[in-house]
Amino acid sequence: MEYAKMAPSQVRQLIREGKITGQTSGMCDGYAQGNLLILPREEAYDFLLFTQRNPKPCPILEVGDMGSRLVKKMATGGDIATDIPRYRLWENGELSGEFTDISHLWRDDYVYFLIGCSFSFEGELLAADVPVRHIEEGRNVPMYLTNIECEPAGMFHGKTVVSMRPMTAEQAIRATSITASMPRVHGAPIHIGDPAKIGIQDLSKPDFGEAVTVKEGEIPVFWCCGVTPQSVVMSARPPIAISHAPGHMFITDVKNTLLKD
Amino acid sequence: MEYAKMAPSQVRQLIREGKITGQTSGMCDGYAQGNLLILPREEAYDFLLFTQRNPKPCPILEVGDMGSRLVKKMATGGDIATDIPRYRLWENGELSGEFTDISHLWRDDYVYFLIGCSFSFEGELLAADVPVRHIEEGRNVPMYLTNIECEPAGMFHGKTVVSMRPMTAEQAIRATSITASMPRVHGAPIHIGDPAKIGIQDLSKPDFGEAVTVKEGEIPVFWCCGVTPQSVVMSARPPIAISHAPGHMFITDVKNTLLKD
Numbered sequence: 001m002e003y004a005k006m007a008p009s010q011v012r013q014l015i016r017e018g019k020i021t022g023q024t025s026g027m028c029d030g031y032a033q034g035n036l037l038i039l040p041r042e043e044a045y046d047f048l049l050f051t052q053r054n055p056k057p058c059p060i061l062e063v064g065d066m067g068s069r070l071v072k073k074m075a076t077g078g079d080i081a082t083d084i085p086r087y088r089l090w091e092n093g094e095l096s097g098e099f100t101d102i103s104h105l106w107r108d109d110y111v112y113f114l115i116g117c118s119f120s121f122e123g124e125l126l127a128a129d130v131p132v133r134h135i136e137e138g139r140n141v142p143m144y145l146t147n148i149e150c151e152p153a154g155m156f157h158g159k160t161v162v163s164m165r166p167m168t169a170e171q172a173i174r175a176t177s178i179t180a181s182m183p184r185v186h187g188a189p190i191h192i193g194d195p196a197k198i199g200i201q202d203l204s205k206p207d208f209g210e211a212v213t214v215k216e217g218e219i220p221v222f223w224c225c226g227v228t229p230q231s232v233v234m235s236a237r238p239p240i241a242i243s244h245a246p247g248h249m250f251i252t253d254v255k256n257t258l259l260k261d
Numbered sequence: 262m263e264y265a266k267m268a269p270s271q272v273r274q275l276i277r278e279g280k281i282t283g284q285t286s287g288m289c290d291g292y293a294q295g296n297l298l299i300l301p302r303e304e305a306y307d308f309l310l311f312t313q314r315n316p317k318p319c320p321i322l323e324v325g326d327m328g329s330r331l332v333k334k335m336a337t338g339g340d341i342a343t344d345i346p347r348y349r350l351w352e353n354g355e356l357s358g359e360f361t362d363i364s365h366l367w368r369d370d371y372v373y374f375l376i377g378c379s380f381s382f383e384g385e386l387l388a389a390d391v392p393v394r395h396i397e398e399g400r401n402v403p404m405y406l407t408n409i410e411c412e413p414a415g416m417f418h419g420k421t422v423v424s425m426r427p428m429t430a431e432q433a434i435r436a437t438s439i440t441a442s443m444p445r446v447h448g449a450p451i452h453i454g455d456p457a458k459i460g461i462q463d464l465s466k467p468d469f470g471e472a473v474t475v476k477e478g479e480i481p482v483f484w485c486c487g488v489t490p491q492s493v494v495m496s497a498r499p500p501i502a503i504s505h506a507p508g509h510m511f512i513t514d515v516k517n518t519l520l521k522d
Binding site: 041044045048049051052053060063065066153154183 | 302305306309310312313314321324326327414415444
């Protein structure tokens with residue numbers, strides 16, 4: 001089964017049937033994947049405001065109606081409670097369980113947030129001959145907790161998480177230009193160069209994902225990362241929240257190139 | 262007193278003292294002005310979601326914390342309850358009063374929404390030799406209710422209001438390119454050409470503002486308009502809402518050119 005070439009609706013069906021429970025990286029080539037956060041309506045206002053105030057780490061692809069599991073704009077017939085391979089349940093900011101289906105946990109007051117993912121611009125970078133080292137090396141992208149405070153909103157606050165891709169200065173300029181036109185998947189880099197400036201002590205020890213090689217003459221380029229909402233949930237400790245498990249994303253029907261709108 | 266050359270903080274102070282109660286058009290040259298909607302927290306979630314789903318008519322510049330009159334990002338020391346020359350009070354979707362100060366109406370559960378205004382891109386158009394007819398003719402911009410339904414969110418629904426500027430096809434292409442890079446002030450046009458296609462029967466009879474001359478060889482170019490929230494309030498009839506009076510805007514400390522971010 002060649003998942004890379006399959007249609008998003010086909011792969012979502014296999015996920016829904018429990019036939020795919022692993023990471024979605026590389027599946028449905030060219031289609032955008034999304035990060036998930038689910039909150040009760042009580043906390044959803046503060047989080048919606050948080051995403052409005054922090055669009056670079058939390059670019060919204062779609063927000064569900066209260067109680068609705070249905071994904072409308074980003075995937076025809078998508079069910080947010082069954083179409084992700086692995087979910088994480090958070091109680092008071094602590095991870096309390098993992099599930100491959102959350103139908104039994106769904107509540108009438110839940111609101112889902114589907115958030116853009118930097119995976120969507122990597123194809124664009126490769127097409128412009130900008131290297132994506134973690135793909136070259138077959139690893140998960142390195143992610144770091146920074147000292148950059150998100151702008152708080154109500155109960156939600158926390159530090160920005162970034163992903164890092166090493167490249168030459170010339171490539172960094174090209175990568176900035178390309179990603180600046182894709183604000184719905186984190187947009188332009190948040191920092192280029194010295195990691196210490198944003199509170200990162202050691203590039204070889206990422207807080208999430210895996211380290212990659214930084215070659216002679218390359219500089220690290222940092223983008224805001226969709227793991228930020230999980231870091232924020234850990235800081236703000238809402239009574240209950242559900243996210244995707246890292247790397248286990250929602251695959252949309254929307255092509256990455258269309259996220260430039 | 263030359264308001265066009267004064268700093269936004271000076272003009273806001275005069276408005277706060279009741280020394281300016283008229284329209285703000287042309288004041289503080291180069292600085293962005295914003296549309297206002299205030300709602301109780303109870304209805305604010307649905308409206309925040311509405312703005313997220315309808316970013317072209319409702320591009321958010323800033324959303325206040327619940328109960329706070331303070332403007333932070335867009336204007337240092339701004340007070341949303343005193344710094345607008347004229348406010349409108351809406352009860353159950355009906356206009357019930359106009360005020361030059363709403364301090365006495367303010368409630369601890371109020372949330373303000375400051376929304377981008379197409380006024381901000383007109384300087385950019387003029388700088389690129391694109392005519393702005395209503396400025397040439399000294400009139401208010403013509404605005405029309407269209408048949409384009411906004412995407413509903415909770416209690417909020419309604420039709421999109423557009424502003425119109427006539428120009429040649431070549432100028433329309435230039436204007437599209439310029440405004441596409443300014444998504445926080447309505448972005449690219451929503452329609453070019455035949456008004457009937459978006460439900461406008463007669464360009465000479467705008468629903469808001471004043472008609473302008475369309476010259477031989479020109480086509481009408483339509484942008485989403487910040488009057489849409491008022492149209493939506495009239496449709497959705499929330500128990501209470503406060504807006505600015507048309508043309509009586511909040512003047513920010515942020516230059517129009519910086520709204521490209």
